[in-house]
Amino acid sequence: MKAAVLVFPGINRERDMARALRLVSGREPAMVWHAETALPPGTDLVVVPGGFSYGDYLRCGAIAARSPVMDAVRAFAADGGLVLGVCNGFQILCESGLLPGVLMRNARLKFICHDVHLRVERSDTPFTRGYNAGQVIRVPVAHGEGNYAADEDTIRRLEGDGRVLYRYCSATGEIGDMHNINGAAQSIAGIVNEGGNVLGMMPHPENHVEDIMGRTDGRGLFAGLVAHLDKAA
């Protein structure tokens, strides 16, 4: 795996992400500054980490989505390259047009910072092959704007094409308003694009990858990506 982690002013989860990638893949990811116009040669995974790019000015992710490096990421994704956006990274991918919809203010207006349960909806994708379909994992969230919204057609298409990969749920995997922490449409925590090669998710799998963190539920996502890329190589 040759991962590239994008770095924008105001991002603060890039080192957690780099650590998780290093731990699971055994390789040091490249850190790529937002002003770059090209990705390092041989990049096979682009990661847009979490944080508060540009202080969330204007709209979350709006300014980062229009930075020079994102043109390179769009070309990389159009070519089938794997892109993972977490939290602010998800917001940036939506604002950049790589994913449909938008992340709105949490329905109950609170910044939510605690562990949540996610149901893995399918296991036959590069982003979920480290898990079983229906498996419940526990990872943290930390966001004020994670309330996924899109027009009815888009939601219907996402559901019809099986593009919702992660959903907020109870500890035993039930979906419902009670477990839908931020009011997201269809309890959506993570979706992929039409090509299935771009994932955006609000929760932070990179923060549950070592025993010292209390849990290792997030490892499966990275291990799955490593397995997918090793097989492709």
Next chain:
Amino acid sequence: MRGRNGLFKYVVQMKARVTVTLKSGILDPQGKAIEGALRSLGVDGIASVRQGKVFDIELPDVDRAKAEATLREAADKLLANTVIENYRVEVVS
């Protein structure tokens, strides 16, 4: 002309305003919270509140049509997320 910092210094000729509002049907939790706060303050007679953004912009153009085209480009490319927001462009003076 160039200013001391090497950037172009425009002579402001025109003032404009871009107003960005949420499309109808998009839930606005912030507007709802403000609505509730007004009610608890005893401000009666308000049916609903929707929150938006206003951008006051200065332009060097004297050509109104050209200025409006620039403002629309700015709104489409950055100021508004047209998935959820509408915008209105007006030249003020």
